[in-house]
Amino acid sequence: MKLSVIGCGYLGAVHAASMAELGHDVIGIDIDQAKIDALAAGKAPFFEPGLPEILTSATATGRLRFSTDLADAAGSQVHFIAVGTPQKRGSYAADLTYVNAALEGLLPYLSDGDLVVGKSTVPVGTAADLAAKVAASGSGAMLAWNPEFLREGFAVQDTISPDRLVYGLPPEPAQAEASKALLDAVYESALGKDTPLVVTDYATAELVKVSANAFLATKISFINAMAEIAEVTGADVTQLSTAIGLDDRIGWKFLKAGVGFGGGCLPKDIRAFTARAEELGRGESVAFLKEVDAINLRRRQRVVDLAVEALGGQVNGKKIAVLGLAFKPHSDDIRDSPALDVAVQLKGRGANVVATDPEAIHTASRVHPQLTYEADPAAALQDADLVVLVTEWDEFRYMDPSWALPLVKTPTIIDGRNTLDATAWRAAGWTYISLGRP
Numbered sequence: 001m002k003l004s005v006i007g008c009g010y011l012g013a014v015h016a017a018s019m020a021e022l023g024h025d026v027i028g029i030d031i032d033q034a035k036i037d038a039l040a041a042g043k044a045p046f047f048e049p050g051l052p053e054i055l056t057s058a059t060a061t062g063r064l065r066f067s068t069d070l071a072d073a074a075g076s077q078v079h080f081i082a083v084g085t086p087q088k089r090g091s092y093a094a095d096l097t098y099v100n101a102a103l104e105g106l107l108p109y110l111s112d113g114d115l116v117v118g119k120s121t122v123p124v125g126t127a128a129d130l131a132a133k134v135a136a137s138g139s140g141a142m143l144a145w146n147p148e149f150l151r152e153g154f155a156v157q158d159t160i161s162p163d164r165l166v167y168g169l170p171p172e173p174a175q176a177e178a179s180k181a182l183l184d185a186v187y188e189s190a191l192g193k194d195t196p197l198v199v200t201d202y203a204t205a206e207l208v209k210v211s212a213n214a215f216l217a218t219k220i221s222f223i224n225a226m227a228e229i230a231e232v233t234g235a236d237v238t239q240l241s242t243a244i245g246l247d248d249r250i251g252w253k254f255l256k257a258g259v260g261f262g263g264g265c266l267p268k269d270i271r272a273f274t275a276r277a278e279e280l281g282r283g284e285s286v287a288f289l290k291e292v293d294a295i296n297l298r299r300r301q302r303v304v305d306l307a308v309e310a311l312g313g314q315v316n317g318k319k320i321a322v323l324g325l326a327f328k329p330h331s332d333d334i335r336d337s338p339a340l341d342v343a344v345q346l347k348g349r350g351a352n353v354v355a356t357d358p359e360a361i362h363t364a365s366r367v368h369p370q371l372t373y374e375a376d377p378a379a380a381l382q383d384a385d386l387v388v389l390v391t392e393w394d395e396f397r398y399m400d401p402s403w404a405l406p407l408v409k410t411p412t413i414i415d416g417r418n419t420l421d422a423t424a425w426r427a428a429g430w431t432y433i434s435l436g437r438p
C-alpha cells in the first residue's frame with residue numbers, strides 16, 4: 001500500500017521505517033529539514049536498537065522516502081499523523097498545535113476514500129474534532145484513531161509485532177467498514193500472526209492509550225509509595241514487590257521501585273489526562289494521578305537527600321559520579337529523565353557532578369552544559385566522593401565493584417534503581433545505599 005507518515009520524530013520515524021520493512025511504499029514527511037536529510041541518508045536521528053538497519057534497507061530499496069513537502073502525501077491511501085503532543089507551557093494540558101497543523105496542511109492533498117489515521121497521543125475528543133475538519137474539506141476522506149503502544153528501546157519490534165491493535169472507527173457504518181478494511185490491509189502482517197484487535201469508537205481508542213499509560217504510571221508510583229513506607233519501617237521493598245508480584249493478578253512487571261518514571265510519555269500523559277478530565281468536569285475521577293505524579297517526583301528528591309546525607313551534609317565541591325542520564329536503558333532520551341534531574345539538582349547544590357551514560361551524553365550536554373560528562377565510566381568514577389546509579393544500563397548493573405573500588409576516593413554508592421547485587425558490593429568494601437531497603 002502507499003502510506004504517508006506525517007511527523008518523523010520518535011513515533012513517526014519508527015512507524016515509517018517499520019511499515020516500509022513490512023513491504024509498504026512509505027513517504028515520511030517532517031518540517032525539520034535536518035531530520036529529513038538524516039533519515040533519507042538512512043541515519044536514525046536518535047538511538048533506537050534495530051532502527052538504523054531497517055532505515056538503511058528500506059531507503060535503499062526506494063520503499064521508504066522522506067520529504068519536507070506535505071504535497072508528497074498526495075497519492076497515498078493512508079496518512080498517519082504521528083506528530084508530537086507536548087505539555088503546554090505553564091499548564092498540564094497537551095499542546096495540539098502540531099496535530100492541528102499537520103491535519104490542516106494535509107487536507108488539500110486528500111482524495112476520495114483516503115484514510116487519515118491519528119497515532120499521536122491526544123486528549124479524548126480530539127479525533128471527533130479532526131474528523132469534522134476532514135468531513136468539511138469535502139475530499140471524501142475518512143479518519144480513524146489507532147493509538148501506538150511502543151516502548152522506547154523496543155520500538156521497532158513493538159511496531160512490527162504489536163501486542164495488540166486498536167482501531168477507533170468513524171460512527172457512520174459504511175465509513176467504519178471502509179476504514180477498517182484499509183487498516184486491516186496496513187496491518188495484514190500483524191493480523192496474520194493473530195495479534196489481538198479491538199475495534200471501537202474514537203473516544204475509546206483515545207482513552208485506551210492514556211489510560212494504559214496512567215495505569216503503568218500508577219503501578220510504578222504504587223510500589224514507590226511502598227518504598228517510602230519501607231524506609232520508615234525497616235522493610236525491604238524489593239522483597240515486597242517479589243511477594244506481591246507472585247499473585248498473577250498483580251504481576252511483577254512495572255513493579256520495580258526506584259528513582260521513578262520519566263520519558264516522553266508517562267509524565268506528560270498523566271498530566272494531560274488530569275487536565276482533560278478537569279475540562280470535562282470529571283477532575284475528581286483521575287485526581288489520584290496528581291498523587292502518582294507527586295510520589296514519582298518525591299523519589300528523585302529522595303535520591304538527592306540520600307546523597308546529601310551520605311556526604312555528611314557537605315555537598316559543595318564534592319565530586320559525585322552519576323551513572324546514567326537517559327530516562328531508561330537502551331535509549332538516549334532525556335525527556336523528563338529522573339537521572340538527569342538528580343544530576344542537575346546535585347550540581348545546583350554545589351557538587352562537582354561528573355555524569356556518564358552509554359548513549360545520552362550528546363542529548364544531555366546540549367540541554368545541561370553546566371554538568372561535566374565522561375564517556376568512560378572509569379573517568380567518571382575517578383576520585384569520586386560518592387557514586388549515584390540512576391539508569392540501569394547493563395554497563396553499570398554488572399560493573400565489578402572490586403574494579404571500581406580503587407578508582408573512587410570514598411566507596412559509597414547509592415543504587416537509585418535497586419539493581420545492583422548489594423551483597424557483592426558490600427563484600428567488596430562499599431557502603432551500599434538503596435531505595436526502600438534497609
Ligand code: UDX
Pocket residue numbers: 148149150151152153213216220253254255256257258259260261262263264265266327328
Ligand atoms: C511508555 C509505555 O510503556 C508505552 O506503552 C507507551 O507507548 C509510551 O510510554 P516508554 O516511555 O518507552 O513507554 O518507557 P517505559 O518502558 O514504559 O518506562 C517508563 C519509565 O518507567 C522509565 O523511566 C522506567 O525506568 C520507569 N519504570 C518502569 C520504573 O521506574 N519501574 C518499573 O517497574 C518500570
